[in-house]
Amino acid sequence: MTATRHFLLAAGGTGGHMLPAYALAGELIARGHRVALVSDDRGLKIPGAPHELETHVLPAGRVHGGPVGWVKAALAIRKGRRMAIDLIRDFDPGAVVGFGGYPSLPSLLAARATKTPSMIHEQNAVLGRTNRLMARRVDAIAVAYRNIQRLPKGLDLKTHMTGNPVREEIIAIRDEGFPPLPEDGILRLLIVGGSLGATVLSDVVPAAVAMLPKALLERLQVVQQCREADIEAVRGKYAELGVAADCMPYIGDFPERLRWAHLVIARAGASTVAELACAGRPAIFVPYPHAMDNHQTYNVVDLVEAGGALSFAQSDFTPGALAKQLQRMALEQGALEAAADHAASCGLPDATRDLADLVESLVPPPLMDVIRVGASRQRKSAGIAAARREAQ
Structure with missing residues (x-):
């Protein structure tokens, strides 16, 4: 059985961002993990969240409206980043996963500040603005299409095609x-x-x-x-x-x-x-x-x-x-x-599972998992050795 780990998801306030986040959250919870989600007020009103999912609203700011709007957005993002750092220190996630949209930005910046492993998931065939900004700063990039536009060069090794999560x-x-x-x-x-x-x-x-x-x-x-x-x-x-x-x-x-x-x-x-x-x-x-x-x-x-x-x-x-x-x-x-x-032939029905596998791969197994695996291998090796002695 996989030991419980904590994961923090962050998504923008539209269904396109929230529904894949909900799907991943449900899969991780089903695997025995504890999951929290960060979004804005609009995002958390979108139905479909797993009952066990913890939710948080953080300031994000949207970059629009000319110089005055940019300053307001920068201040909101800075405030959201500080709050996200506090959340990460309290929740202690093994990894932070961003699904695009401005509300995901403070959590991804906080992950970088706290040296927490992070990744992004892009639902569309064109990398969105927030994901473009963070692409070089995260540990993995999950995509839904073979050909992704606006993906910075040199990131092929950390780019993984998982697809978009789809309802059962x-x-x-x-x-x-x-x-x-x-x-x-x-x-x-x-x-x-x-x-x-x-x-x-x-x-x-x-x-x-x-x-x-x-x-x-x-x-x-x-x-x-x-x-x-x-x-x-x-x-x-x-x-x-x-x-x-x-x-x-x-x-x-x-x-x-x-x-x-x-x-x-x-x-x-x-x-x-x-x-x-x-x-x-x-x-x-x-x-x-x-x-x-x-x-x-x-x-x-x-x-x-x-x-x-x-x-x-x-x-x-x-x-x-x-x-x-x-x-x-x-x-x-x-x-x-x-x-x-x-x-x-273009469908990817295992997208949710593959995305959860990728997220888990970012987090080293807890010490007890290592001990259990080591003990299991020792027992297996002892059994094989005994069987060989009997055969002789």
Whole structure:
């Protein structure tokens, strides 16, 4: 049994940062460790934290707003660093793990000041600002994609591809395989626009569906996440077309909807891309054009190159272009099944386990673990020697 160790996680205040942190925390707790998490007020309101997880709020500061904003941010980060040093001295973690976002910065700086082993995890295919700042200062870098943009040169030896942690419910979908799609059967379409929906999907997808041949329309079922302001208009468009559609502002049972779907149209956030690849679902991505460093465009490169997805720049995402691809994928025999296989080939269902293994590797085993291992080896050696004497 692994001896209990302490680990401190630090993550920014968005779901993209917090959910992987929660997943790692749950895995480390399941292994018998004690885990604490540092974030801001916004981050700790995001659901999904393990019950046993200890949480702390530290000042972080966000670098924006010109010279005055920069000074305020620097003061907040300095204060947060001092508080994080006190937390590290009190909690005594074996390692500090940062998941990006400004709230992770004070804890990573404090780890360096106290000579505590540290690492960062990058969810996107472009290294974020905080992770770029700390990349040369940490002991390990965990990434989710083969090709990472903005990664400083010379860090290959401490860079490890673990992937993004994915919920167990999503991994179960992978094990079930792609749902059968007979030639005259129902085609099930799932549209996801991120945590708040996306108006461009509400505008383009129903208009593209309207351009499909009648025989395909009669086979179509749709589940679409929409902004509150768009729901009634989208429902009305599908009703006019006679298409069975369920529209909602938030998909609370996303794993079940994903299990149901034959094709997904979505933004390209890191969690969404990881879940679709892990589940083995073909997708049409429309990366959010204003994402920091255009990271959503890079997030889908591996899936597109593997043949598991298509990607449209938002400016090219027109009803005509989408209708053409929907018709091709729906009517070309085996197209969706093949794309599903290609998507699954990019999935990393063991990401949480691999990430936890990497974190544990940063921490030398406690003395009692060494003693137990040494005693076990001595007993094993004595047993082998006795067996050899008997054989003689």
